[in-house]
Structure formats: structure tokens, C-alpha cells
Amino acid sequence: MLRPMWVSLALLLAACASVPPSPNRAGPELFHDAWFLPPSAPIDAGTVFALSEPMRRYLHERIAPRMRAEGRQTGLFNALQDSGQLKIEYDAAFTRTAAEAFDARTGNCLSLVLLTAALAHEVGLGVQYQNVLGEHTMSRNGDLVFYNGHVNLVLTERRSDERVAATRSAMVIDFLPARARRGQQVQTASEQTVIAMYMNNRAAESLAAGKVDDAYWWARAGLMKEPRYTDTYNTLGVVYRRHGNIPEAVAIYNYALALEPGNIAAMSNIIPVLRQLGRDREAARWSRRLAELQPYPPFHFFAQGRRAMAAEDYVGARDLFSKEIQRAAYYHEFHFWLALAYVGLHQTELARKHFQIAKDNATTQLDVRRYQEALDALGPVRRDRSAISAAEQ
Secondary structure, X not given: OXXXXXXXXXXXXXXXXXXXXXXXXXXXXXOOHHHOOOOOOOOOHHHOOOOOHHHHHHHHHHHHHHHHHHOHHHHHHHHHHOOOOOOOEEOOOOOOOHHHHHHHOEEOHHXXXXXXXXXXXXXXXXXXEEEEOOOOEEEEEOOEEEEEOEEEEEEEEEEOXXXXXXXXXXXXXXXXXXXXXXXXXXXXXXXXXXXXXXHHHHHHHHHHOOOHHHHHHHHHHHHHHOOOOOHXXXXXXXXXXXXXXXXXXXXXXXXXXXXXXOOHHHHHHHHHHHHHOOOHHHHHHHHHHHHHXXXXXXXXXXXXXXXXXXXXXXXXXXXXXXHHHHXXXXXXXXXXXXXXXXXXXXXXXHHHHHHHHHHHOOOOHHHHHHHHHHHHHOOOOXXXXXXXXXHHO
């Protein structure tokens, strides 16, 4: 088995705890440009929010009348949500710029925030970005495990009426279901940080695709844009490790941990590379600290459940997948495998229930189709669903 590598992927924004003063710029000693081939495509922060001509035309010809009738905030929001207008769908497979999300009519959380912000800027609305605190999920791509955060935005405008000379109205725009954000605290983020998050996402996605050189340049650009966003240091460390530059990877992880001592991703990453360098005492120190913060690593029970499935121990697999769901209630892959365990136990309606949960929480259209195929394979729904509640008691 490959040893998992860790990289923070900011589909949402990872909230930072109280940390020492962060650098105003990333020092040149962190980068090693000569080791990497040039990027396969230009990297330009100016393209992140840039509107294409089709976007401007669509905005002024199709959405502007709706905003005049409903108000700018409500009109823009309804246009994004209304299948008769933009037909925007959520898909976490790839982080797009605002223009790319518009062209594809799809995007992950951050892409849809960029698209909304770009359109809001064009019509003169104010935009405020928000980290949703405490909402971190995990996902995987090959041997990379990602910590995912969540970001939304607030649209603001000033208006005057007879009672109040000038009041500021605000509307929160969020592309996840309301149940997933109810009662959550938020932390504002600058547009500069949002751009750095986009670049960090692209670096992580390049790593997952095996494009280490591109990943380096995306991470470098992110740190040059916002050196206080610590997740990008961790991503750069993974780049160096993948490239075979182990001492430099350790240096970057140490830098991230100096800025954010409780960064679990950087801690998880530094332990194996320290051992690779024979620095076992340091590795043991970080292992103890990591065990205090995270007794069981991500996907721990899931991996055990997969082994139980391979051994046809469906009861054990069911219990292990259920434990993982207790830590990540809406992660689709856990529900999919729990459903497979119920198939092995010949509990068809429970399998159907969890295949449906997996489909409802899938983050890519490919997974939606896969989970629908699993539902279809179970056959028609039974009318009497009392067996579900009875079996789960």
C-alpha cells in the first residue's frame, strides 16, 4: 500500500487558529524554480475573476432585466439558482475560474463563489467572502487525502428610504444545502486570500493528476499572492516530496508548523519524511502530538471496513463504515460502502437508503451517475419501508 500523502485542499477555506504573526511575503529561500519545468499553461491571478464577453453579454441581456424587477441581489441569486437561466450545477471535480465556470455551467464551491463574485462586481454589488468555521471534510484522490473547507459570500448594496438615510442590506450566497451550514460561525476572508485558495486548489489538483511541475508553479503563485495562507506551504511540501526533494519538504512543513503549530495536515506529512531522513526522534515527537489531536487518522475505519468487505465480513464492515460516518456524516463514499455492506447482508432497503444518501451528497456528476446505477441495480422500491427503521434499531 502507498503511504498516504496529505494536502489541504481549499474548496472551502480552512479556518486558521491563533497563530504567530505571519510573513508579509514568501522568502526566496522557499522556492527552487530551477528544479521544475515551466508550467504547461500561463498562471495569471488576473484571470480568476475576469469576465468573458459571453458573460457580459449574458449578464446585460438576460440577467439585468431580472435584477431590475427583483433587485440586484435577489435577481442575481435567482438567476444562478434558476435552471431556466444559467443552469449552474455543483461539481467538485475541478476548480475553475469565473469564466470557466460560466462556460462549463458547473463548478465546485470555490468556482461558484468566484463566478458569483465576478458577476456581482460587474453590476456594482459589494462582495464579502466568508470561511465557514468548523466545517471540514475529507476526500481522497489516489494516495492523496484532502482536507476540504467551505467558503460562501455575502452580497451587499446601499439603499435609501424615507425612514433610514442609508442602510446596508446583505444576502448570504451559499451553494451547499442550508442544513449543512445552519448555526455555523464564519470568518471573513480577503479577496487576495480567495485567489490564493484558488491557486492552492489548482496545485493540489495538479498533484492528483501527476503534474508535479504545474503543481509547483501554482503553489508558488499562491504563496506570492498570499503568504499568510498556510495551507499552500503544506501543498508545496507535498510537491517537494513528490519531486524527491525530501530535506526541502521537511523545511517547508516546519515553516508551516511554525506559523500554525496545530496544523494536522503538515504534522501528518512531516512524520514520514523525517523518518525517511533517519530523524526518528523528531518524527516520534510529532507522532505523539498528532495522536493527541487526532487519535484515528482520516479513513482509518474506512480502510478497516474495506478489508472486512474483502473477507466477506459484512457485519464487521457495516460497523466500521458506520464509525467513519459518525466522523463525517455526509461523505458520500462512506455511505456507498455501507450500502454495499448491507447488500452483502441482504438488507436491500437499507442498502437503498445509503446509496441514496451517497447520491444526494456526491460532489461530481460522475459519482452521481455511479450511485444512481447502484440504486437501479437494486430494483423497484418496496412500498413497506418499516423494515428500514426496524433493522437499524
